[in-house]
Amino acid sequence: MADEASDGQEKTEEPTQKRLEKAKEDGQVASSKELFVLSTLSVGFLLYFGLLPFLSGLLLEWSALLRFSGEAGLHDEIIRNSSTSFAFIFWKSVIFALPLLVIIVLTQMAMSGSINWSASALAFKGSRINPVNGLKRMFSVKALVEMLKAVGKVASLIGAAIFVFSSEVDKLLTSQATHLFGGLSRLGDVFIFLMIVFLLVLAVIAMFDVVYQQYDNNKKLKMTLQELKDESKQTEGSPEVKAKIRRLQMTAGSRAKQRREAMEQVPSATAIITNPIHFAVALKYEIGTRGAPTILAMGRGHQAQEIIRLGKEAGVTVFSNELLARALFFAGRIGDEIPPPLYTAVAAVLAFIYQLNKGEQVDEPDVDLPDDMLFDANGKSLS
Template sequence: MAEGASEGQEKTEDPTQKRLEKAKEDGQVASSKELFVFSTLLVGLLLYIGLMPLMPSLLQEWSSLFSFAGQKGVMDEIYRNLGASFQFMFWKSVIFAIPLLIIVILTQMGMSGAINWSSSALAFKPNRINPLSGIKRMFSVKALVEMLKAIGKVTLLIGTALLVFMATIDALFTTPSTHLMGGLSRMGDVFLLLIIVFLLVLAAISVFDVIWSHYQHNEQLRMTLQEVKDESKQTEGSPEVKAKIRRMQMTAVSRAKERKAAMEAVPTATAIITNPTHFAVALKYEVGTEGAPMILAMGRGNQAQEIIEIGKDAGVTIFRNELLARALYFAGQIGDEIPGPLYTAVAAVLAFIYRLNNDEQVDPPDVDLPEDMRFDENGKVIS
């Protein structure tokens, strides 16, 4: 559904962190061939310069492999020297291979931020052997850019090589008293200069290629606005659901605050109406004031027990009447005046409590409620 919704939309949004991580898992990371060429050539040059003092001994060891005494048979010596030459080439190659391998790994880490091993990148992809897909890749913008990069690189390297040779040709062929070893030494100097110039050119090309690779990688991973929204829904949930959860959380917090404030107001109540324990409603009324009694707190079950305990500790009079307690609980609201149909019943109860608190001997009143104010424990009107 998400794919269909995003069809026809332009990919204008930068890739999200989840999209970047998914691409990295699939082996799709920014990479620069030119940076690899520059770094390996630089390390190779440094190794060459560092191993220059060892060259005479290496050449001597190499030349010894072509010396045959013939005392134990020429063929035996040939086979022995051949095996020794393979070992010589192998271990000397390792000296160059290990540093180059390390610099390749470090170069990729510099490009992608970490070593990335992806098994999915090694998986078989049928489109790679599809001729139509191959032709499409050959004539793509990426292929055109790669071709232009290759032409530009070759042009720059050939041009710089010609400039170096033109600048040093006089020193190579016109120096007085030129001899073989002196000529070879000067050619070595020119070769070293040429490598250094190549490195400078490749460094400039690498900077361009790294910038282009990161730009191209980012463009390939760009997302449509719908894809960003769908991903947000998958990771964080639907905005509608999140809004509903926030509303429920805010309501719960608000109710908790109201309940706390109501419980703190219970000690100031005039009376607590119970039935006798399942429901409890705390009322407040001051004689001579305008308006009806106000509901300070109410609850059922454990909350009702808490209201009763707080009221007892504060010396609040508790009046037990099952129907009145239910009517106040189901028809009233905390912080509001009691419902109008209950004025008469509550007034009778408060008058009884007032006289009781004044040490008068009075009988409990007969509380009569309207038919529509008689509730059962579930809040349904008793018929």
Template sequence: MAEENQDSQEKTEEPSQRKLEKAREDGKVVSSKEMFVFTSLAAGLMMGIASIALGPQPLINWGGLFTLDASTHIDSLIFAHMDYALWFLVQVTVVFGLPIMIVTILTQIGVGGIVFAPKALSFKGSRISPIAGLKRMFSMKALVELGKSILKVVFLFGIGFVVIVYFMPGIIWFPNGTMANALDMMTSLIPMLIGGLLIGLLIIAALDFAWQRYDFMKQMRMSRQDQKDEFKQTEGSPEVKAKIRRMQMEASANASQQREALDKVSEATAIITNPTHFAVALKYEVGSAGAPTVLALGRGVMAEQIIERANKAEVTVFQSPLLARALFFTSEIGGEISEALYNAVAVVLAYIYRVDQDGVADRPEVDVPHDLRFSENGQLLKE
């Protein structure tokens, strides 16, 4: 019995939307540190490249703050250039820091979304407990993070090693070459090295994101008992009860309307069918100024019941799939048929009147407008 109870508590079911929302309220969302590292470095590199377009003037101005001559007094230099130095630092911080901060926020939005969870900011004794800290240090999660860090270092070192080996012949000839040759090689080596490391970081970030999402969803899994308990809590909420009552009332109203419609089938002039999937009962009085009205309509079981009632009441049943579907998807019980279907319905009614009077008549061709030709799923048919 103990084993069966333990098996029943195994968390093998996917988390419900309610549990995921509750986790967000507690500040638990998918997050990837490696993704932040990649996007931040990429953004910083792009800002560095973009700053080259500004030219060397900002650096020249900054260097000028520290240019001294024999007549310059240190005290006067500090007060003379303090304002400009602080303003320069503010500019650099805004120009470089703001884009990186925006990229970091966008990264979290893309990875797991941003939530403000006061519960996550509340004080917990376990956060400052030495015992709890030791448990976290030697937990499986900590070992996994350590393994990931080692693999990341090895992977990035391997990329750097491959790039260096590729340029090794040129590096060996550094002492024998000119400064121009050295600069030419460095302009190729450094971009390739940085590009290779960025690609490596991108691969690491993608793998880390996939792992973090898998680990998060695994932690959010539910046992069947958890699902039952959540269902009981959800079902007991006033909103759900009100929704259930509303759905029950709508179902009851639809059932009542269908019963009343079936009772009026015997009064119909004709039944247009598909031949069994759809059925529409029409009534029209000769000489009436109004259009034919829909007494009943239905599909599936309801259509079969309409046809059965019509046969018992000896109401003529006319098979026209296109017209039956057009009437079903454009009409309502108790309402008139669509004006676009007047001609098609008139042809059918005229045929029925001739059959009733003469006992026989040539079956007519019913032309349904192209924009009212529906499939059984209610989608317009292509010409």
């Protein structure tokens, strides 16, 4: 059955990357004691055999520090030899302990993928000394697993020892009966064989323990559906906010696409109304067709300049009228016909442009706009 959170919901969802990183910061990573024991004993065993040829020399060197010549003062010689002996033991211990430290670090990296140091894991927590929590831990599934693992380990090691000694006891007794040193040598071989069997047994136990610890740690980090939703809100925002952002992005993308398509139609415009530099509106009208002129494109500032440039390159007539350009910009929409209140003003301008295109000499028309079509540069009504 899946674990339950404090709110009663089952933890059925795999932990997210954020949850895993937070657990790592808190020191909640999979860790196998059996793997540490195996790695430490293995290195110690190898160091023992590596240092064995030098062991007699080290003992002789150390014993020399415990001799007193009697030539100098006994008190001074004891202090000097004791200091030297301490330094000797210290440095030899460092040589012995350094590989053990390295293997412990490598074991941690093998378990968690990196060296993990968490100050929060070392911080004092009252729950650790709470007797109620202690009783819960004593009768938890994890405690039962640890007990079964300990019993299994002891039974396995005892069984391995019985197996080794039962298979070697006859040879050991025979060698001791014939020659004392031969018996001691044989006993050393049995010890080595026993250590190898112990390490193999511990390796099997450590392998199963690593798998279990990783499974147990992942089980603890699992999340409820509500926790998953809450984390999603924290990292990406609520679904409502994300939906609104998507709508705004789609709207902005649609407008940008509309502007690009509008700019492509500027060369086919009939006329461009400007104010003269801040606003520009490209109009399309074909004589004999039903309907009012259509707004192909419009813009302000840099975009207005681009519309004017494209129009001039295509030979489109540019007509400057500040109030009409503003009215078309603020009251009209790209792709739509011009607003009905502007029919008369636009018709007068287009008639003027048609006459110009025919080469006729005509005066520029007076453009009258309704009061509700008068705007300032910010789109505020002037009426």
